[in-house]
């Protein structure tokens with residue numbers, strides 16, 4: 392029975408993939424600024440964490456969508472070749488002794504002697520990245536390896552204080568929802584990344600010209616940037632914590648919504664999904680300061696959190712803030728390390744923990760969570 396069931400799921404998945412790959416024309420659209428075009432033709436925002444200096448001289452980190460020159464400068468979306476993937480130093484990260492927890496493979500695609508392969512700093516950088524990935528491996532279940540391509544590359548514009556940027560390499564359409572391949576693979580128990588011919592599920596690029604603190608517990612010395620905290624946040628975007636609403640038009644970036652989009656709700660009193668609204672109404676929704684994540688797991692997490700509410704409040708300021716708005720939890724409500732991993736800004740309270748609001752949202756999108764991890768977060 393089990394074998395039959397697995398076969399059925401795989402067959403359905405294979406059909407979905409074939410259908411999808413057979414109709415890429417459905418994605419043809421006018422050019423859109425500030426997006427990366429995936430190998431399958433999806434328009435995907437790229438999120439990046441920037442270092443911002445306040446008037447009093449203190450620093451904070453702010454997550455924004457990259458604009459076209461920044462994406463171009465970083466060559467984000469440059470798919471790693473099979474040859475490069477094969478020869479790059481690799482690391483496998485898995486919570487020890489637990490076969491249900493997600494396994495990640497990291498491809499270090501820097502040239503020999505540079506970035507993560509640097510003779511002096513490479514080991515500390517790799518240790519910190521692997522600690523960040525381990526934080527996800529401890530809380531997510533998974534049957535299919537998730538591959539992360541990581542490298543260091545300074546933004547070419549010379550003035551950007553970009554710390555790191557990340558996003559899914561590709562998505563696949565499942566039941567009319569665009570799903571990041573890292574997630575689709577777990578949902579289908581099928582190596583979707585490989586089916587699509589991609590070498591990685593997530594791409595993450597770090598700036599080498601930052602005063603990084605590589606402490607593996609996510610803490611950072613004053614005025615230094617926590618490599619681990621920033622990375623845990625950015626990996627969430629690569630795992631699918633992204634929206635595809637276009638603030639100017641109220642349209643979506645693609646003909647179908649992303650996994651995250653379908654849970655974005657106007658108000659918290661009843662089901663009122665923004666994806667069900669017409670474009671004009673959506674434009675108002677996006678700056679309403681009244682958006683919430685409405686999935687059942689995140690509602691449960693919201694009620695248990697230190698900021699209990701009927702739903703998880705999302706960041707939807709007026710005016711719209713590109714990249715900060717929508718695919719982050721509300722800054723004012725959750726600026727605390729117990730709830731604030733996915734706020735658009737952090738103020739240095741680094742940690743290596745993933746909070747229950749983030750976990751609830753990941754679970755609603757389709758990730759299976761490690762049960763004891765959720766319990767531990769509630770007791771945090």
Ligand SMILES: [Zn+2]
Pocket residue numbers: 438454455624625628719734735
């Ligand atoms: Zn972010």
